[in-house]
Amino acid sequence: MDHFQLLNGIMHCEDVPLPTIAAAVGTPVYVYSTATMRRHARIFREALADLADPLIAYAVKANPNAAVLATLAREGLGADVVSGGEYQRAIAAGIAPSRIVFSGVGKTAAEMALALEGGLYQFNLESLAEAEMLSDVATALGKVAPVGFRINPDVDANTHAKITTGAAHNKFGVPIAEALAAYEQARALSGLAIQAVTVHIGSQLTDLAPLRRAFEKVGALIGELRAAGHDIQVADLGGGLGVPYDPALPVPPLPAAYGKMVAEVTRDWGVRLVFEPGRLIVANAGVLLTEVIRVKPGALDPFVIVDAAMNDLMRPSLYDAWHGIEAVAPKGANMVANVVGPVCESGDTFATGRPIDQVEAGDLLVFRTAGAYGATMASTYNSRPLTPEVVVDGDKWAVVRERRSIEAMMREEKMPEWLRASA
Ligand code: LLP
Numbered sequence: 001m002d003h004f005q006l007l008n009g010i011m012h013c014e015d016v017p018l019p020t021i022a023a024a025v026g027t028p029v030y031v032y033s034t035a036t037m038r039r040h041a042r043i044f045r046e047a048l049a050d051l052a053d054p055l056i057a058y059a060v061k062a063n064p065n066a067a068v069l070a071t072l073a074r075e076g077l078g079a080d081v082v083s084g085g086e087y088q089r090a091i092a093a094g095i096a097p098s099r100i101v102f103s104g105v106g107k108t109a110a111e112m113a114l115a116l117e118g119g120l121y122q123f124n125l126e127s128l129a130e131a132e133m134l135s136d137v138a139t140a141l142g143k144v145a146p147v148g149f150r151i152n153p154d155v156d157a158n159t160h161a162k163i164t165t166g167a168a169h170n171k172f173g174v175p176i177a178e179a180l181a182a183y184e185q186a187r188a189l190s191g192l193a194i195q196a197v198t199v200h201i202g203s204q205l206t207d208l209a210p211l212r213r214a215f216e217k218v219g220a221l222i223g224e225l226r227a228a229g230h231d232i233q234v235a236d237l238g239g240g241l242g243v244p245y246d247p248a249l250p251v252p253p254l255p256a257a258y259g260k261m262v263a264e265v266t267r268d269w270g271v272r273l274v275f276e277p278g279r280l281i282v283a284n285a286g287v288l289l290t291e292v293i294r295v296k297p298g299a300l301d302p303f304v305i306v307d308a309a310m311n312d313l314m315r316p317s318l319y320d321a322w323h324g325i326e327a328v329a330p331k332g333a334n335m336v337a338n339v340v341g342p343v344c345e346s347g348d349t350f351a352t353g354r355p356i357d358q359v360e361a362g363d364l365l366v367f368r369t370a371g372a373y374g375a376t377m378a379s380t381y382n383s384r385p386l387t388p389e390v391v392v393d394g395d396k397w398a399v400v401r402e403r404r405s406i407e408a409m410m411r412e413e414k415m416p417e418w419l420r421a422s423a
Helices: 018-025 034-047 066-074 084-092 110-116 130-138 176-186 208-227 255-266 281-286 315-319 408-409
Strands: 006-007 010-013 029-033 055-059 076-082 101-102 122-125 145-152 192-198 234-236 273-274 284-297 303-306 325-329 332-341 349-357 364-367 389-393 398-402
Touching: 006 349, 010 018, 010 029, 018 029, 018 284, 018 364, 018 389, 018 398, 029 034, 029 281, 034 066, 034 255, 034 281, 034 364, 034 389, 066 084, 076 084, 076 315, 084 101, 084 110, 101 110, 110 130, 110 315, 110 389, 122 130, 122 192, 122 234, 122 255, 130 145, 130 176, 130 192, 145 234, 176 208, 192 208, 255 281, 273 281, 273 389, 281 284, 315 349, 325 349
Parallel strands: 029 389, 055 076, 055 273, 076 101, 101 122, 122 145, 145 192, 192 234, 234 273, 303 332
Antiparallel strands: 006 010, 029 284, 284 303, 284 364, 325 364, 332 349, 389 398
8 A cells, every 4th residue: 555646636645746746846756655654664563573573674775765764764674784875874864773784795894894883783794705804804893793694595586587686596695505614614703793694585576485485494504503503593584575566466475474474484493583675665655756748659659758767767677667657637538658768778668558547748647666776776877867856744745855957967077187178
């Protein structure tokens, strides 16, 4: 459920009509609903109510906007970060260091030092070489780093190839068959305190079976590690639960079903569980609001050219992702259209041959389910400024990232001395 609904024929975000935001801020613009973010954080927490003190570490990569992080921090969520930048954002948003997990396959010594100095709950290590570097960095700072290894369980997560992470050929984690050896070798690293096993097999998962298989492997490994004398107190089960994008497809498993499965599988583990949901919390809390520039005839269907493009929302061009497209003021008639942006690539296509509300130049549309991996993956390709972001809370709304001017973008570039003289 989300809080983007028609009220008197006009789509609102909570109590705010979207045309009000478009008129004040311009388009394209991302609009986020506080009520939906809160609702999803609570639903996930309730789904895990049978577990003892779980740590829900929101995957900052899904949407790192400061206002989004502050909203989720107030809901008691921690943060899963994968860069120094995300760590700094989480701290700035008021997330306690004791609720921050540092993941990622290529942490640098500088990022390790930043998090060690500021404090964190745990580093999720992806290789022995990384463990050695972290131990050295921690020792030099006079600290001991709390860690777990991310294992690669070699399960097929049954999702898009570009967002599957737990298959043997993926770059992530320590192969499960080598995990015990990695823990044995890491035991000798005096800068580390081994406390955890971690796993994350992919994103937009629409089936619990691969997650269950991966978790069962983690459970077996915890047993082996304890038998070898490792004091495992934490298991981080990652994120990955899918959300509904296309209403024509079966609804992904609900958080309650996920929570029940987790409770069953982990019943005897005797650990604190950590979760890293991203998409589930914010995807349906956001839309990308855009205006139709013009409608151009096409060989098959007309092209609806909107002022958002692949640089603003990359998911369709990158993963062939499906996003719902709805008119902000539907007229009760439909058309079949190709919905495209103005960028000079044929891949700048949001939908092909899609039945949508009838629109013409000047009408507003939304791309739905754009709160996760939307604004954060945007680029300035074709010299298009990064899309601004707005947060709504009831009848209040605020711009939480401004649209940068092209002048500001140009000022960031410096002319080398030899090109400064006039031609
Ligand atoms: N934890 C780790 C270690 C991750 O790599 C990810 C996502 C998450 C948690 C959060 O996963 P979620 O609950 O959001 O599925 N840009 C892609 C998704 C990439 C996901 C990368 N890792 C997309 O737009 O579909």
